[in-house]
Amino acid sequence: xxxxxxxxxxxxLHVGFRAAHLWWVLAACQPLLLVIVASARTHAxxxxxxxxxxxxxxxxxxxxxxxxxxxxxxxxxxxxVGIVVRRFELExxxxxxxxxxxxxxxxxxxxxxxxxxxxIVPDHGWLGVLATIAMTAAAxxxxxxxxxxxxxxxxxxxxxxxxxxxx
Amino acid sequence: MAVLRLRSDxxxxxxxxxxYVGAAAQVRNPSGSALGLAVHTAFTPVVIVxxxxxxxxxxxxxxxxTLYDTVDELGRRRAESEALRRSNQLLTAELAALRQxxxxxxxxxxxxxxxxLARVVSRDVVLTHSLLLDRGRADGVALDAAVLxxxxxxxxxxxxxDHGARVQLLTHPAAAAAVRIVxxxxxxxxxxxxxPAITQLPPYTQVEPGTAVVSSGSEGIYLPGLLVGTTLExxxxxxxxxxxxxxxxxxxxxxxxxVLPAASKVTP
Numbered sequence: 001x002x003x004x005x006x007x008x009x010x011x012x013l014h015v016g017f018r019a020a021h022l023w024w025v026l027a028a029c030q031p032l033l034l035v036i037v038a039s040a041r042t043h044a045x046x047x048x049x050x051x052x053x054x055x056x057x058x059x060x061x062x063x064x065x066x067x068x069x070x071x072x073x074x075x076x077x078x079x080x081v082g083i084v085v086r087r088f089e090l091e092x093x094x095x096x097x098x099x100x101x102x103x104x105x106x107x108x109x110x111x112x113x114x115x116x117x118x119x120i121v122p123d124h125g126w127l128g129v130l131a132t133i134a135m136t137a138a139a140x141x142x143x144x145x146x147x148x149x150x151x152x153x154x155x156x157x158x159x160x161x162x163x164x165x166x167x
Numbered sequence: 168m169a170v171l172r173l174r175s176d177x178x179x180x181x182x183x184x185x186x187y188v189g190a191a192a193q194v195r196n197p198s199g200s201a202l203g204l205a206v207h208t209a210f211t212p213v214v215i216v217x218x219x220x221x222x223x224x225x226x227x228x229x230x231x232x233t234l235y236d237t238v239d240e241l242g243r244r245r246a247e248s249e250a251l252r253r254s255n256q257l258l259t260a261e262l263a264a265l266r267q268x269x270x271x272x273x274x275x276x277x278x279x280x281x282x283x284l285a286r287v288v289s290r291d292v293v294l295t296h297s298l299l300l301d302r303g304r305a306d307g308v309a310l311d312a313a314v315l316x317x318x319x320x321x322x323x324x325x326x327x328x329d330h331g332a333r334v335q336l337l338t339h340p341a342a343a344a345a346v347r348i349v350x351x352x353x354x355x356x357x358x359x360x361x362x363p364a365i366t367q368l369p370p371y372t373q374v375e376p377g378t379a380v381v382s383s384g385s386e387g388i389y390l391p392g393l394l395v396g397t398t399l400e401x402x403x404x405x406x407x408x409x410x411x412x413x414x415x416x417x418x419x420x421x422x423x424x425x426v427l428p429a430a431s432k433v434t435p
Contacts, residue, residue: 015210021221046176053179057186062206068190072183114187118194 003039003051007058010035014062028131029139032059033107036078037099037140045082052078056107066120073110077103093144100140104133260422267423270317278315278390281428283307285332292418296339296359298322302426303330309429311388316424319394319415320344320382324426332426336418337363337395345385346395348374348410354383357395357412365398368408374401380412390427 010031017026032055039051056074060067081103084090090098108129115122124132152158173181207214268284275282285302302308304327312324314334322342325335335342342359351372355365357380365380378398384391399411 011206012210012213015207016213016217019214019217019221021218021225023221046179049179050175053182058206062210066190066193068186068193071186075179075183114190118187118191120194 003035003042006038007032007035007051007055010055011058011062014059025131025135028128029135030059030104030107030132031136031139032056033074033077033103033136034096034100034139034143036074036103037081037096039078040082040085040099041095043082045079045086048078048082049075050078052076052081052103052107063123065123066118069111069114069118069120070107072114073107076110077107080106093141093148096140096144096147097137100143101133101137104136108132264423267317267421268425271315271423271425274317275315275425278393278427279425281307283426285424285426287422287424288331290418290421292336292338296336296342296418297325298334298336298418298421298424300324300332300334300424300426301330303328303332305329307428308332308426312429313382313389313393313427314424315393315427316416316418316421318417319396320389321416321418321421321424323388334424337414337416338418343386344389344395345383346380346412347383347391348398349379349381350375354385355410363396363412363414365410365412366407368401368410370403370406370408372401372403372408372410374398374408374410376400380410 013029013031016022017029017031035055036048036052039048043051053071053075056070056072056077057067059065059074060070063070081099084102085095085099088098112122112129264286271284272279283302283306285300285306285308287298288301289299291297298314298321300308300314308324308327310324310327312332314321314324320337322334322336322339324332326333337344337357337359338361339359342357342363344357345354346357346365347354348365351374353368353372355368357363357365368374376397376399380395380398382389382391382393382395394415396412396414396416399413401408401410403409
C-alpha cells in the first residue's frame with residue numbers, strides 16, 4: 001500500500017517537475033525510479049523488477065514516448081537494484097544513494113539500448129542521461145536525508161531525552 | 168483442467184519481450200497514446216500547483232532582486248537628492264541675494280553710482296554688532312563708507328582689507344550718526360546700542376512716534392537723507408530729549424548690502 005501511494009506521489013512529482021514555472025533542471029529528475037529503489041527493501045529482485053516494469057511503463061506513458069522501452073529498462077533496473085542491494089546488504093543513506101544512482105544509470109542505459117535497437121531517435125542525448133542520473137541521485141540523497149531525519153525524530157533516544165527533560 | 172503455471176521471472180521476461188515487440192510495432196505505425204493524454208489530464212492539478220509554486224518562487228526571487236536594486240537606487244537617489252537640495256539652497260540664497268541687490272539698486276538710484284554691492288559673508292548682531300562683507304579695498308570699498316540695506320542705513324565700514332570689509336552696525340554701542348527727524352529742523356545724535364536713541368535734542372521737544380529719522384550728514388560719514396528708522400515714544404531726561412529709534416534696516420536679514428562711496432569722496 002505504501003508503495004502504491006509512493007508510486008502515485010512519484011508520478012505526480014514526475015508530471016509536476018515538468019511545470020513551466022519550475023527550474024528546468026528538475027525535469028531531468030525521475031522520482032518513479034526511487035519507487036523501484038524503495039521496493040528493493042521489501043521485495044525480492046523479481047518483485048522489484050515487476051514494480052520497475054510498472055514504473056517504466058508509467059514513465060513512458062507520462063512522457064509521451066513509445067510504450068515499451070521504458071518498461072523494459074525499468075524492469076531491468078529494478079532487478080539490478082534488487083540484486084545489488086541484497087548482495088551488498090545496503091542500508092541507510094547508502095541504500096538510497098547507490099540505489100538511485102544504479103536505477104537511473106541502468107534504466108537510462110537500457111532504455112538507450114532498447115531505443116537504438118528499435119531504430120528510434122532518442123529524445124535526449126548523453127547530457128540528458130547525465131542530468132537524469134545526477135538529478136535522480138540528488139533526489140535519492142534528499143530522500144535519504146529525510147529518512148534519517150524522520151528516524152532521528154522517531155528514535156527512542158529522543159523520546160527518552162524528552163521524557164527526562166520533562167522531569 | 169490444466170493450469171498454466173509460469174514463474175514470475177519468466178513471465179516478466181516474456182512480458183518485456185512482448186513490450187519490445189509492441190514498441191517495434193508502435194515504431195512502424197506511430198500513433199498518439201491516449202494513455203499519456205489521460206495521465207496528463209489526471210495530473211493537471213499537480214501541474215497547476217507546481218506552476219503556482221514555481222511562479223511564486225519566481226516572483227519572490229524577482230522581488231528580492233528588485234528589493235536590493237531598489238535599496239541601491241534609493242541610496243543613490245537620496246545622495247543625489249541631498250546634493251540637489253544643497254545646490255538648490257545655494258541657488259535660492261543666490262537668487263535672494265540678487266533680488267536684494269536689485270532692490271537696493273532700484274531703491275537708491277541716486278547713490279548707486281560708485282556704490283559697491285557686497286554680499287554679507289558673516290554676521291554677529293549680538294556680540295560685536297558687525298557684518299563681514301566679501302568686498303574690500305580692491306573693489307572700491309573705503310573706510311567709513313556708509314552701508315545700506317534695502318530698508319535703510321545699516322552702519323559704516325570700520326575695517327577694510329583688500330578683499331573684505333567689516334561693517335559696524337548702528338546697534339553697536341560705539342556707533343553714532345548725525346540724524347534729523349523729519350519735520351524738525353534741529354539735528355540730533357543717534358547713539359547706537361541695543362536700543363538706539365537720538366540724544367542732544369532740546370528738552371521737551373515734541374516728537375510724534377513713528378516719524379521717519381534720516382541721516383543729516385553733519386558727522387561727515389553718512390550722506391544726508393538716508394533713512395535710519397522711525398521714532399518711538401520720546402522722553403526728556405535731564406537737559407535733553409531722548410528719542411528711541413526703531414532702526415529701519417534689519418541686520419539679521421541682510422544678505423546683500425550697498426556700500427556707498429566714502430562721504431568725503433562724494434560731492435553733495
